[in-house]
Amino acid sequence: MSSSHDTHAAHDAATSHGAHAEKKSMRLMLHVWRQRDPSAEGKFVTYKLDDVSPDMSFLEMLDVLNERLIAGGDEAIAFDHDCREGICGACSLTINGQPHGFESETTTCQIHMRRFEDGQTIYIEPFRANAFPVVKDLVVDRGAFDRIIAAGGFITARAGSAPDANALPVPQVAADAAMDAAACIGCGACVAACKNASAMLFVSAKVSHLALLPQGQAERNSRVLAMVEQMDKEGFGNCTNESECEAACPKGISVSNIARLNREYLRALASSD
Amino acid sequence: MSTPTAVASSSKLDSKCPSGPLAERWQKHKFDLKLVNPANRRKFHVLVVGTGLAGASAASSLAELGYSVSAFCIQDSPRRAHSIAAQGGINAAKNCQNDGDSVHRLFYDTIKGGDFRARESNVHRLAEVSVNIIDQCVALGVPFAREYGGLLANRSFGGAQVSRTFYARGQTGQQLLLGAYSGLMRQVGEGKVNLYARHEMLDLVVIDGIARGIVCRNLITGEIKSYAGDAVLLCTGGYGNVFYLSTNAKACNVTAAWRAHKRGAVFANPCYTQIHPTCIPVSGSHQSKLTLMSESLRNDGRVWVPKVGDETRTPDQVPDEARDYYLERKYPSFGNLSPRDISSRAAKQVCDEGRGVGGSKMSVYLDFRDAIVRDGVDAIRARYGNLFQMYERITGEDPYRVPMRIYPAVHYTMGGVWVDYNLESTVPGLFVLGEANFSDHGANRLGASALMQGLADGYFVIPYTIASHLAGRKFGKVTAEHPEFRRVEQEVRERIERLRNAGGKRSPDSFHRELGLLMWDKCGMARNAGGLRQAIDCVRELREQYWQDVKIPGDAANLNNALEHAGRVADFFELAELMCMDALDRNESCGGHFREEFQTPDGEAKRDDANYCYAGAWEVDASSSSLAWKLLKEPLVFENVKLAERSYK
Ligand SMILES: Cc1cc2nc3c(=O)[nH]c(=O)nc-3n(C[C@H](O)[C@H](O)[C@H](O)COP(=O)(O)OP(=O)(O)OC[C@H]3O[C@@H](n4cnc5c(N)ncnc54)[C@H](O)[C@@H]3O)c2cc1C
Ligand code: SF4
Ligand code: FES
Numbered sequence: 001m002s003s004s005h006d007t008h009a010a011h012d013a014a015t016s017h018g019a020h021a022e023k024k025s026m027r028l029m030l031h032v033w034r035q036r037d038p039s040a041e042g043k044f045v046t047y048k049l050d051d052v053s054p055d056m057s058f059l060e061m062l063d064v065l066n067e068r069l070i071a072g073g074d075e076a077i078a079f080d081h082d083c084r085e086g087i088c089g090a091c092s093l094t095i096n097g098q099p100h101g102f103e104s105e106t107t108t109c110q111i112h113m114r115r116f117e118d119g120q121t122i123y124i125e126p127f128r129a130n131a132f133p134v135v136k137d138l139v140v141d142r143g144a145f146d147r148i149i150a151a152g153g154f155i156t157a158r159a160g161s162a163p164d165a166n167a168l169p170v171p172q173v174a175a176d177a178a179m180d181a182a183a184c185i186g187c188g189a190c191v192a193a194c195k196n197a198s199a200m201l202f203v204s205a206k207v208s209h210l211a212l213l214p215q216g217q218a219e220r221n222s223r224v225l226a227m228v229e230q231m232d233k234e235g236f237g238n239c240t241n242e243s244e245c246e247a248a249c250p251k252g253i254s255v256s257n258i259a260r261l262n263r264e265y266l267r268a269l270a271s272s273d
Numbered sequence: 274m275s276t277p278t279a280v281a282s283s284s285k286l287d288s289k290c291p292s293g294p295l296a297e298r299w300q301k302h303k304f305d306l307k308l309v310n311p312a313n314r315r316k317f318h319v320l321v322v323g324t325g326l327a328g329a330s331a332a333s334s335l336a337e338l339g340y341s342v343s344a345f346c347i348q349d350s351p352r353r354a355h356s357i358a359a360q361g362g363i364n365a366a367k368n369c370q371n372d373g374d375s376v377h378r379l380f381y382d383t384i385k386g387g388d389f390r391a392r393e394s395n396v397h398r399l400a401e402v403s404v405n406i407i408d409q410c411v412a413l414g415v416p417f418a419r420e421y422g423g424l425l426a427n428r429s430f431g432g433a434q435v436s437r438t439f440y441a442r443g444q445t446g447q448q449l450l451l452g453a454y455s456g457l458m459r460q461v462g463e464g465k466v467n468l469y470a471r472h473e474m475l476d477l478v479v480i481d482g483i484a485r486g487i488v489c490r491n492l493i494t495g496e497i498k499s500y501a502g503d504a505v506l507l508c509t510g511g512y513g514n515v516f517y518l519s520t521n522a523k524a525c526n527v528t529a530a531w532r533a534h535k536r537g538a539v540f541a542n543p544c545y546t547q548i549h550p551t552c553i554p555v556s557g558s559h560q561s562k563l564t565l566m567s568e569s570l571r572n573d574g575r576v577w578v579p580k581v582g583d584e585t586r587t588p589d590q591v592p593d594e595a596r597d598y599y600l601e602r603k604y605p606s607f608g609n610l611s612p613r614d615i616s617s618r619a620a621k622q623v624c625d626e627g628r629g630v631g632g633s634k635m636s637v638y639l640d641f642r643d644a645i646v647r648d649g650v651d652a653i654r655a656r657y658g659n660l661f662q663m664y665e666r667i668t669g670e671d672p673y674r675v676p677m678r679i680y681p682a683v684h685y686t687m688g689g690v691w692v693d694y695n696l697e698s699t700v701p702g703l704f705v706l707g708e709a710n711f712s713d714h715g716a717n718r719l720g721a722s723a724l725m726q727g728l729a730d731g732y733f734v735i736p737y738t739i740a741s742h743l744a745g746r747k748f749g750k751v752t753a754e755h756p757e758f759r760r761v762e763q764e765v766r767e768r769i770e771r772l773r774n775a776g777g778k779r780s781p782d783s784f785h786r787e788l789g790l791l792m793w794d795k796c797g798m799a800r801n802a803g804g805l806r807q808a809i810d811c812v813r814e815l816r817e818q819y820w821q822d823v824k825i826p827g828d829a830a831n832l833n834n835a836l837e838h839a840g841r842v843a844d845f846f847e848l849a850e851l852m853c854m855d856a857l858d859r860n861e862s863c864g865g866h867f868r869e870e871f872q873t874p875d876g877e878a879k880r881d882d883a884n885y886c887y888a889g890a891w892e893v894d895a896s897s898s899s900l901a902w903k904l905l906k907e908p909l910v911f912e913n914v915k916l917a918e919r920s921y922k
Contacts, residue, residue, distance in 0.1 A: 037832075055556040057561070071779075082523055084562050086663070088355075110666050135832060136831065142349060151462055159337065186352055
């Protein structure tokens with residue numbers, strides 16, 4: 001990214017809390033998925049915006065649209081969001097066909113409008129997958145992920161019985177590799193991006209995180225078996241190594257975790273009987 | 274510094290602090306507490322509202338002990354609670370660095386950091402259990418940063434001269450929450466916790482003076498439903514979003530705490546607000562929230578503004594002699610790591626002098642030039658890569674080349690529901706944990722101490738102290754069929770209908786923004802009596818208007834974000850008034866509360882220990898026909914530290 005005068009000057013238009021000199025605004029044509037509830041039929045509705053600031057985030061652009069809808073007596077577009085800084089995993093929009101849009105390693109809430117062109121048409125849909133039913137408009141139900149974690153994505157450790165944290169040194173490489181996998185935010189973009197709607201990247205990230213740590217060894221086998229079983233129950237598809245998940249993942253979770261998951265699974269099967 | 278005179282204490286505010294030597298109090302208290310027989314625990318139903326660090330750790334620990342637990346949260350999953358966004362780290366007095374840390378030092382730093390406005394006993398307990406928190410989190414699989422030999426690594430944080438902050442890259446809150454969440458989900462999987470995601474508590478039900486349950490709205494179906502229990506734990510986070518713009522996640526709100534307050538729980542120190550010095554400046558009127566740049570950046574970044582207001586050169590062209598490294602100049606021993614309130618005010622001061630940078634002149638530089646020269650760009654990237662990337666995404670500027678621009682933003686609220694040493698509010702059976710209570714940080718919280726407090730409350734305090742209620746009081750069973758539940762449900766429905774039928778013209782968001790601006794202006798980084806009086810009038814007027822003119826399309830029996838928001842904004846309006854009243858009452862400056870009338874000649878906060886060494890706890894005046902409060906005071910007694918001017922020079 002350049003630090004040219006241009007970007008600098010553009011940003012300097014900002015002020016604290018309130019009034020500011022608006023700079024060149026953008027016009028956009030939005031096609032937004034609207035669906036009243038899970039059983040209703042959904043469809044794209046078209047909205048035109050002609051006052052979008054390039055400094056807005058994508059969700060701020062939707063805020064502006066929602067304010068306009070409310071002012072006109074229409075119901076606002078429902079979408080999930082919370083932290084708006086790429087860490088909670090709530091935001092979940094498919095933008096022009098791509099979960100979290102086209103920017104690599106970026107969540108929906110981290111996209112800024114300066115990355116779009118003036119006059120552009122944008123399609124906005126929920127994350128699509130059978131295991132993630134639409135709740136309303138752009139909101140989906142990702143409860144399946146919670147149930148997979150509940151099935152085995154943990155280390156059993158009662159408060160009060162933990163040994164001194166330094167009693168079990170964790171080599172820096174292991175800690176780093178575990179952290180790489182633990183960075184998953186549970187957003188579900190991997191599922192939405194996969195043509196089979198497979199949850200392997202999500203599951204493999206958790207399995208890897210815990211299998212890489214010495215603390216995770218005791219439940220290593222039971223964990224992977226239970227998580228995979230739950231994953232299958234939830235109706236996610238099979239992995240056919242397309243790697244679409246990795247490309248869509250905002251946290252750079254690597255498909256090498258899926259290879260580890262497969263190894264862990266076979267290892268656990270072999271030792272379980 | 275004057276000596277405290279006795280402040281008359283309210284009989285309502287019995288802190289239940291144990292006596293005796295400070296370091297033995299918690300042990301003694303634990304021993305004195307009643308126990309609940311293991312066989313009886315499952316007969317007790319505990320309602321845990323909120324599943325951030327405080328709620329998830331409490332719910333999982335109580336379930337592990339055998340209690341029957343129900344947990345509620347607004348988000349679709351407990352893993353998305355606001356705690357997930359904490360970046361920098363978590364403190365613990367483990368003295369891993371052999372640099373002179375100890376439980377007593379963490380205790381002292383926290384008391385001093387809080388500007389001598391917190392309870393000694395609570396703070397000492399927090400420092401004691403901090404050690405166990407790290408052990409517990411590691412056992413759960415939290416991948417804290419490690420040194421080459423595999424031992425835990427530390428970093429320094431503001432307000433401390435030892436290195437006691439544990440971290441997981443820039444995602445400490447995420448990793449801690451995922452640890453607590455996994456423990457919670459294990460209990461959910463085993464059927465020991467009933468989880469109600471996308472459920473918002475809208476009221477507290479008090480029967481015979483004891484908290485007996487809550488009324489929730491199912492955010493998907495709109496159903497209003499009661500849940501009865503034997504104890505209610507509010508772990509619902511802070512209320513920084515009263516300012517509209519803050520670093521808090523969008524769903525952060527005061528509703529649960531406020532509804533409890535309206536049902537009798539006393540609310541303490543609402544005016545203590547933490548303004549974080551290192552946030553990305555506002556970019557325009559569309560701004561929906563502010564993004565924090567972790568304080569850890571101040572380990573290597575140097576804060577400066579030009580010496581003169583009309584500096585026209587680009588930052589890289591400004592030579593050292595034309596730069597004012599004002600934190601290093603004013604606070605040589607803490608420098609860029611000075612505590613948050615002090616750093617924030619210093620930034621405001623230089624901007625008020627016209628020396629701020631950026632187009633609006635409402636920001637200061639945080640410059641990594643020297644650190645990059647000293648340690649190399651790779652070392653800096655390894656330390657802060659993700660933060661730099663985040664900054665660049667938002668601003669379009671590359672901080673490896675152009676100094677970051679930062680400005681203070683609302684970040685954390687030290688005030689909250691008043692609780693005693695057992696974390697119990699003035700409503701028996703209602704406990705409050707984490708950021709939602711007022712307890713441990715006094716008038717200012719040190720960096721990396723909120724995560725510590727949330728987990729301390731949930732893992733190591735409530736599992737013991739809840740027995741003071743469950744085993745210590747006699748009360749029968751009630752069910753959600755009890756008429757009081759029906760009555761409160763009806764009130765909740767009527768309130769929703771009133772909002773929906775206001776038939777006005779403005780969105781809840783537009784009112785919220787207006788309220789936020791007003792609060793930032795009059796009750797923000799600096800306050801004065803005139804401004805606060807004005808703000809109280811404006812808030813009342815705006816609140817009145819709100820109930821007449823708010824507009825909420827859509828129905829109540831479906832997911833309706835505007836309706837959810839509307840209820841929260843209504844509560845922020847009432848809280849805002851109380852914050853201003855509290856700020857007006859406190860004729861002194863301390864920590865996050867800076868009254869312009871009370872400062873030293875060189876602009877530092879001037880405390881008044883003779884008259885204000887108390888926690889200001891507000892009770893709703895039930896005898897008044899309109900919303901009004903009575904101030905109760907809990908005197909703060911310092912037996913182990915000497916009240917001193919809080920100097921970081
Ligand atoms: C950007 C940022 C960075 C931070 N970094 C650090 C750091 O590095 N170190 C540190 O120590 N602290 C940090 N903090 C502060 C710290 O993150 C918070 O104080 C802490 O996480 C609060 O935890 P909690 O469990 O009390 O509440 P939260 O995590 O806010 O959880 C609140 C819970 O309550 C639920 N809830 C709220 N209202 C209701 C309702 N009415 N009904 C049902 N459920 C409800 C929510 O759904 C959520 O589950 C940071 C804060 C911010 C904003
Ligand atoms: S693996 Fe990546 S895409 Fe999948 S849930 Fe985790 S963060 Fe999201
Ligand atoms: S809103 Fe939290 S990750 Fe996007």
